[in-house]
Amino acid sequence: MKIIHTADLHLGFNAYPKEGAEQRFASLNFLEDYALKSKPDIVLIAGDLFDRRDPPSFVQERFALFVKNLTKNGIGIFILTGNHEGPPNKERRIHLDVYSALEIPNVIVARKMGLYKMKGVNIVAVPYPYKKNLLAKDKYKIESEEEAAKLMNEVILKSVKKYLEKVSDKNPVILTMHIGVSEGKVGSEQYLALTNELTISVSDLDFEEVSYIAMGHLHEMQMLSTPRNNIPVVYPGSLERLNFGEENNKKGFFEVEFSEGTHTPSMEFVENPFARSFYTINLRKDEDTENVDWNKAKKSITRIKLLEDFENEEILKSLIEKLKKESYVFAGITDSRREKDETAFAVTHRAISPKQAIEKYLSEKAKNNEFIKKEKEKIAEVSTEILKEVFEGSEEV
Ligand SMILES: [Mn+2]
Structure with missing residues (x-):
């Protein structure tokens, strides 16, 4: 069982108007070529696949081709929504809903928390948590931002627990989230300052049933692990360099392998030589x-x-x-x-x-x-x- 874990592709991001068009999909091309050669069971995209909820048509088209080329070769695609493309409220439609409507086998868009199954793997998904989605106004009287963050934390962890209890087989369980961890490193130009961002602690994610925690959101590649069970908590980082703060960062994705019958993954970072x-x-x-x-x-x-x-x-x-x-x-x-x-x-x-x-x-x-x-x-x-x-x-x- 092999999984490619990538995140924060920010397709459609326009770094600088003067930049050449050849750079637009250079990193996606690399991911696609690599996946077609390596043939993983699943490509897991842990949020911020697109830079916007409704990306320009040519960006949608390029990604549709990616979906076609991978699925034609038997590779599943699991997409978790991040803050850049996720719906800030339940009713809001997003471009990625097209893939849910098409019901393409082995393509899943997780815009809601839940337990999903793909090719036998159990995937508990936590999309970027929007306050409006998690905390119904009438249900909680929230006094402060700190209190809201605390409540959201509780709601998320309780839900994860609930979904883990629903796992009914012995296959590996992957937890995927688009969120920052408090122990993580934030890139120097990734502006999180104004938004009172919710973070979660690695120690709260120490669920023994979980084999691998596939994170997205922090743009710097980093590997952490939970304190008791030593579960890998991995951020592949953004696939592309998006700003000067990432000038000296390596960019790429992880190839994660579970050998027959084991739940301990081996991980390898694959560097993207085409990042701007x-x-x-x-x-x-x-x-x-x-x-x-x-x-x-x-x-x-x-x-x-x-x-x-x-x-x-x-x-x-x-x-x-x-x-x-x-x-x-x-x-x-x-x-x-x-x-x-x-x-x-x-x-x-x-x-x-x-x-x-x-x-x-x-x-x-x-x-x-x-x-x-x-x-x-x-x-x-x-x-x-x-x-x-x-x-x-x-x-x-
Ligand atoms: Mn993000």
């Missing part, structure tokens, strides 16, 4: 402009980071001109010499958070608008609240 490349040119002093790795810049989304004593704006300007011509994509400049998060020159893509962008915008407007000047703080507060609503569970804020 990011390159930060750190300029601490003026001479650092001579140490640019131009081969790397040619293949990479490249940015300049100003640090410490860098001063010479003339040198900087000519370096920018050259990078605009010769790098794969020139993403801009971050100025970390002054207060944290202040940016130099043009504000670059995702160089500041949406919250900071609102504050910056309002400060700018306040200069010649008395009303905004007076109500700046209130507007910022309300806008932040709206952002929280809109992006509930998203990493984009």
Whole structure:
């Protein structure tokens, strides 16, 4: 029994408008080619397969081909929904519902918690937990975010227990979840700051019936295990590099194998050589402009980071001109010499958070608008609240 465990593909994610179309599906192509050669029983996608609930048609089409090519070769596909494509409430339809409607054998979309079965394997699934889905307003009177998180934790663990009790055979049990664990490492640019994200502790997942815990959500590859039963708790990380915070991370997926009659899996990380490349040119002093790795810049989304004593704006300007011509994509400049998060020159893509962008915008407007000047703080507060609503569970804020 062999399973490929991948997560956070974020298909349809547009890193930089100037990036070439060839990168769009480079990582999915790699996964597909690998799966067709290795012939696992199941490809398990632990959430955030798509970057949006309703991805563009060409992205839907490419994934449909993936489904066709794998199922034609007898490979099952198990899709857990993450915060990027999952329904924030029960009624909301999502693009992936198409696959449930088609009832393709050995293709399962788990948008609800439950015990699923594929090719004999028991899969207990916990999609990204939306507050609205888990806690009915009339049922609980929630005083604070902490209390809500605690309640959600209880609901999830109770449900997992319930589904584990329903397992009626001796086949391996896999628990798959799209959620962060409190012991896990969050990538430096994966913004979780605004959303009071729910995390779960690895020690709470120590169910002895479970053989492997297939996680998704954290974009950095990491292998943890439960304290008592030593069950592997594995994040393959995102299949692609999505931002500069992942510049030095290895990208790929896990191949997990259960040999006949055993419940202890062997795991191997398969590295994806086609993940996009990011390159930060750190300029601490003026001479650092001579140490640019131009081969790397040619293949990479490249940015300049100003640090410490860098001063010479003339040198900087000519370096920018050259990078605009010769790098794969020139993403801009971050100025970390002054207060944290202040940016130099043009504000670059995702160089500041949406919250900071609102504050910056309002400060700018306040200069010649008395009303905004007076109500700046209130507007910022309300806008932040709206952002929280809109992006509930998203990493984009
Ligand atoms: Mn996620």
